[in-house]
Amino acid sequence: MSKVIYSSPENLKELFQLLEQDQAATLWAGGTDLTVKLENKKIKVSHIINLKNVKELDFITASETIRIGALTSIRKLETSNLMQTEYPLLAQASHGLGSWQIRTLATFGGNLANAAPSAETATPILVLNGTMIIKGKNTERKVPAAEFFRGPGQTVLKQGEVLTEVELPKLTSDFKSIYLKHSLRRSMDIALVGVACALRLDGDKCLEARIGLGAVAPTPIRVPKTEQFLTDKTLTTSMIAEASRLAVEECRPIDDIRATASYRRELVQVLVKRALTSLVKDGGSDENTD
Amino acid sequence: MKIPISLTVNGDKFELLVAPTRKLVDVLREDLGFTGTKKGCGEGECGACTVLMDGEPVSSCLVLAPQAHGKTVVTVEGLESENGELDPVQESFMSKGAIQCGYCSPGMIMTSKALLKLNPHPTEEEVKDAISGNLCRCTGYQKIVDAVLDASEKRGR
Ligand SMILES: Cc1cc2nc3c(=O)[nH]c(=O)nc-3n(C[C@H](O)[C@H](O)[C@H](O)COP(=O)(O)OP(=O)(O)OC[C@H]3O[C@@H](n4cnc5c(N)ncnc54)[C@H](O)[C@@H]3O)c2cc1C
Ligand code: FES
Ligand code: FES
Numbered sequence: 404m405s406k407v408i409y410s411s412p413e414n415l416k417e418l419f420q421l422l423e424q425d426q427a428a429t430l431w432a433g434g435t436d437l438t439v440k441l442e443n444k445k446i447k448v449s450h451i452i453n454l455k456n457v458k459e460l461d462f463i464t465a466s467e468t469i470r471i472g473a474l475t476s477i478r479k480l481e482t483s484n485l486m487q488t489e490y491p492l493l494a495q496a497s498h499g500l501g502s503w504q505i506r507t508l509a510t511f512g513g514n515l516a517n518a519a520p521s522a523e524t525a526t527p528i529l530v531l532n533g534t535m536i537i538k539g540k541n542t543e544r545k546v547p548a549a550e551f552f553r554g555p556g557q558t559v560l561k562q563g564e565v566l567t568e569v570e571l572p573k574l575t576s577d578f579k580s581i582y583l584k585h586s587l588r589r590s591m592d593i594a595l596v597g598v599a600c601a602l603r604l605d606g607d608k609c610l611e612a613r614i615g616l617g618a619v620a621p622t623p624i625r626v627p628k629t630e631q632f633l634t635d636k637t638l639t640t641s642m643i644a645e646a647s648r649l650a651v652e653e654c655r656p657i658d659d660i661r662a663t664a665s666y667r668r669e670l671v672q673v674l675v676k677r678a679l680t681s682l683v684k685d686g687g688s689d690e691n692t693d
Numbered sequence: 694m695k696i697p698i699s700l701t702v703n704g705d706k707f708e709l710l711v712a713p714t715r716k717l718v719d720v721l722r723e724d725l726g727f728t729g730t731k732k733g734c735g736e737g738e739c740g741a742c743t744v745l746m747d748g749e750p751v752s753s754c755l756v757l758a759p760q761a762h763g764k765t766v767v768t769v770e771g772l773e774s775e776n777g778e779l780d781p782v783q784e785s786f787m788s789k790g791a792i793q794c795g796y797c798s799p800g801m802i803m804t805s806k807a808l809l810k811l812n813p814h815p816t817e818e819e820v821k822d823a824i825s826g827n828l829c830r831c832t833g834y835q836k837i838v839d840a841v842l843d844a845s846e847k848r849g850r
Pocket of ligand 2: 731732733734735736737738739740741742743752753754755
């Protein structure tokens with residue numbers, strides 16, 4: 404007979420009361436990471452707090468900034484018109500996560516709090532300079548996405564705290580963005596390497612470059628030297644090739660069950676090059692129609 | 694501690710007691726007898742357990758039974774009409790030879806239903822993308838894709 408307790412708060416107030424009463428409780432969103440861990444006996448649970456009925460955390464709103472609630476499903480991010488127009492890289496990354504059946508259940512907050520180095524939505528958030536809103540019973544703090552991830556499966560979240568939303572500044576209309584992923588299978592496989600890229604372009608001149616890499620270091624990372632290198636450059640084929648070599652130097656991949664470190668380095672070079680090339684092509688065609 | 698839940702499956706309301714870590718797929722198959730839904734990997738990888746929950750395809754092996762409280766679930770048994778007629782998607786799967794051992798079929802058919810509801814006339818690429826979370830070890834997929842396209846054409850007529 405199971406001794407596990409189950410609670411299903413309807414709002415944040417109830418949620419924080421429960422969290423205060425039981426420090427050992429497990430926050431359960433889509434459960435797509437947790438259920439698998441539970442099946443494989445990698446975690447023990449004594450008290451499940453279902454987040455899915457905390458409806459106030461399920462939203463996407465746009466005013467000066469765009470705010471996405473932690474309970475927003477990956478499927479919603481993938482299909483939202485706002486995401487597709489404002490942040491193509493986040494919509495594309497969401498589309499690449501698992502299968503339709505997984506994306507219906509999986510949440511944005513769960514993907515970020517789970518903090519896999521390969522987490523699909525993490526690199527877009529880094530590239531978009533997102534701010535994580537973290538609430539406790541009587542506390543609220545804002546943490547830049549760049550400081551949120553601490554290591555594989557580790558974040559700055561403390562016991563009793565909940566990631567409630569991510570706030571994203573809008574991109575000016577001269578930004579173009581893309582997310583590319585390479586995995587062993589087309590669907591349902593975590594990325595061997597993921598690349599999130601946003602460029603502010605004037606024709607084929609790069610005014611600002613932001614590149615995030617997933618699955619090549621203990622956390623998702625940005626590659627500042629490569630970004631610096633690209634800034635104010637005309638993005639010729641040789642410039643792009645040089646930048647993708649630089650990006651390789653900035654990552655620290657490991658050998659694991661899916662791929663060797665050296666194969667991952669190859670992938671970084673190929674994917675960064677592909678991402679930059681396709682954005683410049685898009686930018687160029689825009690210029691022509693102006 | 695067991696939790697009382699109520700859910701609607703294929704139009705009928707059920708009330709039962711479940712352990713918090715029990716999965717929806719086990720409730721459907723073992724407690725309620727809807728064995729049409731298959732369980733393959735139990736880890737979200739294969740899609741055999743796909744059902745529609747509030748109209749969206751989900752891997753029922755990843756859903757905690759209490760999380761299905763208040764939800765409307767449709768399994769493959771729910772596609773057949775009252776007088777025993779099969780759904781056009783099921784007909785197409787049979788006529789196009791999209792079923793061999795049949796283990797993946799209930800999941801494939803549920804995902805295909807969800808796709809055709811959203812997008813009545815998908816392209817071949819869109820079909821492949823939609824069913825990419827459903828593994829089949831027998832057919833090599835082409836006949837399944839053909840069946841979904843066939844079902845979509847039937848709708849057009
Ligand atoms: C078959 C399969 C394929 C997958 N493919 C991919 C893939 O391609 N790319 C990818 O990135 N991931 C993939 N995943 C992993 C998983 O689906 C995602 O990480 C998903 O977004 C997790 O969200 P969830 O809501 O299901 O999280 P849960 O499993 O509910 O929770 C994950 C963790 O986050 C914590 N948590 C959840 N919400 C909050 C919150 N608001 N505040 C604080 N902590 C919280 C939980 O306590 C838990 O520790 C896959 C999983 C499966 C089973
Ligand atoms: S049994 Fe659920 S996805 Fe395989
Ligand atoms: S028909 Fe046998 S697994 Fe698909």
